[in-house]
Amino acid sequence: MSIIESLNWRYAAKKLNGEKVSDENVSKIIEAARLAPTSSGLQPFEMVVITNQELKEKIHKLSFNQSQVLDCSHLIVFAAWDHYSLDRINHYFDHYETERKLEKGFSDGYKNGVSKHLTALTTEQQFEHAARQVYIAFAFAMAEAAALRVDSSPMEGFLPNELDELLNFKAQGLRSVLLLPVGYRDETNDWQVHLKKVRKHTNHMVHYIK
Ligand SMILES: Cc1cc2nc3c(=O)[nH]c(=O)nc-3n(C[C@H](O)[C@H](O)[C@H](O)COP(=O)(O)O)c2cc1C
Known part of the structure; x- marks a missing residue:
């Protein structure tokens, strides 16, 4: 099926009917986010999948009582790294070299450039950079x-500092960026x-230079 057809089908659901999404489909939605490209491949974000109703109720209050948070099947919280540490960057490049069976230190030149930049x-710019990567992965998850x-x-409409506190994100070096409640439309x-x-009409958004 065409992605355009799916994008025409979707809308930002305001009220969900409480029906459960299968674990298989939730895994696919998360997998789409995991497969999203990120700057230098660092994947500077994590996802927390919440089904606990008590916790959803607390987050509902921090989300201006938006109904989707309560009536969703799964609430996926997208959280970005709060900064880029050398540890985090080294960890990624170690993993990269292992996965591609490269000699240790193969990517040092590139890694040092990325780290320096x-x-x-x-710290705030680092978080904003990481958050931009989250938006790409988030879009992939919505499309899937x-x-x-x-x-x-x-959903961007929530109190991020309060949510970070509730989910103990500070201790994990994370900051919440977006919420994605998933379920079935009511x-x-x-x-x-x-x-x-x-x-908007295409000709108001796209300009061709030939
Ligand atoms: C990053 C982002 C944050 C959004 N936050 C909210 C939100 O907190 N609450 C809400 O009801 N809609 C939210 N929306 C939904 C938009 O209003 C909606 O996507 C837009 O009006 C286009 O409509 P459609 O997605 O139904 O086609 C958000 C959309 C995006 C992309």
């Missing part, structure tokens, strides 16, 4: 969900279900 940024005909709802109670998708 990233660690010269302020749509391809599976699982609904999802992209056809009766979601006012958005039957509304036309609104997008």
Whole structure:
């Protein structure tokens, strides 16, 4: 099935019906995010998959009571590294060399360049850089969900500092960036279900230089 067809099918569901998404489909949605490209391949983020209702209730309160957080099947929290440490960068390149069966130190030149560039940024800029990678992976996860005909709802509307505290992210060197509740649309109670998708016209967005 075409990805365009799936993207036309999807919408940011505002109310889900509580039906469970299979573990197999949740794994595929997460796998799409794992396979997303990231700057230098560092994958500076983690995902936390929450099904615990008590915890969902607490996050609901930190998300301006947005219903999707409560009625989703799984709530996926996307969290970025709060900074790029040499440890984190070394860990990635060690893994890279092992996976590709390269001689240890093979990527040192490139690694040193990446380290120098990233660690010269302020801590906030480092987090923002990592967060940008999260958005790419997040989009892949939403696209895979749509391809599976699982609904999802992209969400930036929550209190990140409070959520970081609740999930003990600081101790893990993480900061929350986005929420992705997944489930199935509530056809009766979601006012958005039957509304036309609104997008700018292509000729207002794309310019060809020949
Ligand atoms: C990064 C991001 C954050 C968003 N945050 C919220 C949110 O917190 N609550 C919400 O109801 N919708 C949220 N949306 C949904 C957008 O409003 C929606 O995607 C947009 O209006 C286009 O509509 P569609 O996704 O239904 O096609 C968010 C979308 C994105 C991409």
